Every structure is written in C-alpha cells, then in structure tokens.
Amino acid sequence: MMADIHNYKQSFERAIERIKENQVISEENKEIILNFKDYLLSEGIGLAKIGRYLCDLIKLSRMLRKTFSEADKEDLRHVVAELEQTNLAAETKKGFKIMLRKLYRFIRGVEEKGISVSKDEWIVIISILAFAFL
Template sequence: MDIHNFKGQFDRSLERIKESKEISEINKGIIFKFKDYLLSEGIGICKINRYLQDLMKLSRMIKKPLPEASKDDLTSSHTLKGGDSF
C-alpha cells in the first residue's frame, strides 16, 4: 500500500518534464534515459523522483544542455542561489 502516493508523484514529475517549455529536448532525453537506467538498477521510484525533481530544477537554472555543463555551471553561486533551491 502506497499511502504517500509515490507512484502518482513519480508520474506527475515525468509529465511535468515532458510538458516543460523550460527544459530542452536534449535535457529531457538525458533525464528520461537516466530514469530508465535507475529503474533497471532497481532504484525505488521515491528516490528516482527526487533525482527527477533536482534535474528539472538544474536544467531550468543552467539553461544549456547537461552534457555541456561545466563544474562551474553546476556550482556557481547564481545556480545555487537562483530562484529555486535544492
């Protein structure tokens, strides 16, 4: 029994990623591939959902394809102190 509705939260996160205009198609593909990998490794949907939420926020903040993001992009004070917090 899933009293916290983790499956529903997971499904909503996936839908939010698909529908987001702020996340590039490249980043969406990377996020979905990462999700598939985590599922194949037996990681629970609650943990995966947390990763999805973090990747959504990060994708919106850095505004570039994730493979092109540098360490500085990911650790800059603008990214870390931007409107959304982790």
C-alpha cells in the first residue's frame, strides 16, 4: 500500500464534511453528491480525483442556485460560460467539465459508456458540454 503523502484521504473526508455542513447546498443536491461520490468510489476512481470533484460540486451548487435535477440547458450553459471567464488553468476548466458530464450521466442513470439513450436525455449533457473537448 502506498503512503498518502498528500493527505488525499483527509482532504476527501474534509470535503464530505464541508458538503454535509454547507447551508447553501440543498438537501437534494447533498444527497445527489453523496450518492455520486459512492458511485465514483465503486468505479475505482481515486480519492484525489473524487476530492477534486467534491470541491467542484460545491462550486457548481453555488453557481446554479437550484437543484441539479432542476437545471436545464440554459442553466448549464451559464455555468460553463461563467467558468470560461475565470482565470483558471485550461486543465482545471477541462476537469470541471468532465465532472459535470459524469454528474449528469449519473443523474440520468447512464452508467455505461456507449449506452444508447434518447435524444431528450442527452440534450442537457451533450449540447452544453460537447465543445469542451474541441
């Protein structure tokens, strides 16, 4: 077993506590975030990456000002536009967009890559985030 010299486990646990104690994040979003965390763990995603996603999800909750399930195409477009206007590094922006795509795949129940879903289910995910990897 490798030593955790960067304290990823502690950072991960702190991020979970921050989410649970955050008064701005709705109870519905907290439940989605914690279920998403469990899903990522079950997929073998590392603590460092999940910790990063948890921090990004706190930001997303603040930016959306509504539940993740209520967010529509325009809401996500606004979030991505706001993200693009920041001075964050390109890789940080890319990571946020990847997290956003994974989150909405999870919310929509699309866990397997290559699964065919209806056009309506993809409109929120693809129409906003497709350009993220151009």
